[in-house]
Amino acid sequence: IVPDNGFGRNDKPDHDVFSVLFHLCHASSFYNTPACLALARVRAGLDTTVSDLLKSIVPVDFDSSKDLLQRAMDPIRPPSDPKAAAGCLLVQILEDENTATDETMMNVLEETLDFMDMMDEEAAEVVAQRERNTKGKGFQPGDKVEANYALEGTYYSGVIVEVSDDGKSAVVKYDDDGSIESLTLDNIRSLEVATQTVTKDGPMSDSEALGFENMDEKCLFEAYQLKAKLAELKSKHGQEMEAARLFEEAADGAMNDGKMKSASQWSIRAAELQG
Known part of the structure; x- marks a missing residue:
């Protein structure tokens, strides 16, 4: 049954929003990061790429949203993009509520910055893998794979820790116990980020696969903005050297982004802490 939601008889929605909600809740129960993020956005009164009808049946509840955002950040496996987006939204909610302890806020900021670093690493790996696939070089040491144990x-x-000279076999080091094994390439396959679509030239981004940008995974803050927030808290708690380092990094990021006023302010703060 598709709810009316104010639509006329001839312009009913093209999907069953209750079915969408059921599947999102089910996926969230297994700590699926994109599902948790989508539900958290709706619980915070925001739109989600998943369905523009969810807001009509899901009530706003910021406590639930915070729980879902934390759940979205828990899984270990990539991709990190939705985790970073979840962290940014959690930071925004905590700032708006102004009830979180400094320790809680610092933990969320540090975790979100870690995800942003991993985002960059994953993006670089995708580019490198595309280049290797395009050039026909196959596996290289450092490639993440799955192997037929x-x-x-x-x-x-x-x-992959080593590739044979003839390119027909490789040595794999397993993640679970650190053991190594030499296998022919037909027993090794690339380990792609779970949400990526793979083409002959390598994995596609979500935007490329979907044909539009996934706004759910757009971070509300730049990394340098989070570093400045974290620096203020570190300074408040007497960690001057760490705060100075973060202010310097924030200033560099702001300068690269053309935010000269912020860059100047944070550079001055770093100098004050170092002086």
């Missing part, structure tokens, strides 16, 4: 038919995640 002991040729038993079960694939486990690991990393």
Whole structure:
């Protein structure tokens, strides 16, 4: 059943929003990061790329939104983009409420900055993999893969540590126990980020695969803005050297982004703390 939601008889929505909500809740129960993020946005009164009808049936509840955002940040596996977006939204909510302890805020800021660093690393790896695939070079040391352990038919995640001179086999180090094994390439497959669509030239971004930008995964803050927020808290708690370093990094980021006023302010703060 598709709810009316103010639509006329001839312009009903093209999907069942209750079914969408059910599947989002189910995925969120398994700590699926994009699902948790989508639900958290709706609970915070924001739109989501998943469905523009969810706001009509899901009530706003910021406590629930915060819980979902924290859940979105918990999984270990990539991609990191939605985790960073979840962290930014959580920072915004905590700032608006102004009830979180400094320790809580610092933890969220540090975790979100870590996700942003991982975002950059993952993006660089995608570019590198595309270049390798385009040039036909195959696997390289450091590539994340899944390998057919002991040729038993079960694939486990690991990393390439060595490729044979003839390019027909490689040594894989498994993530779970650190053991290594030499396998032919037909027993090794690329480990792609879960949400990515793979083409012959390598993995596509969500925007490329969907044909539009996934606004759910757009960060509300730049990394340098979060560093400045974290620096203020570090300074408040007597961690002057760490705060100075963060202010310097924030100033560099702001300068690169053309935010000269902020860059100047943060440079001065760094100098004051160092002096």
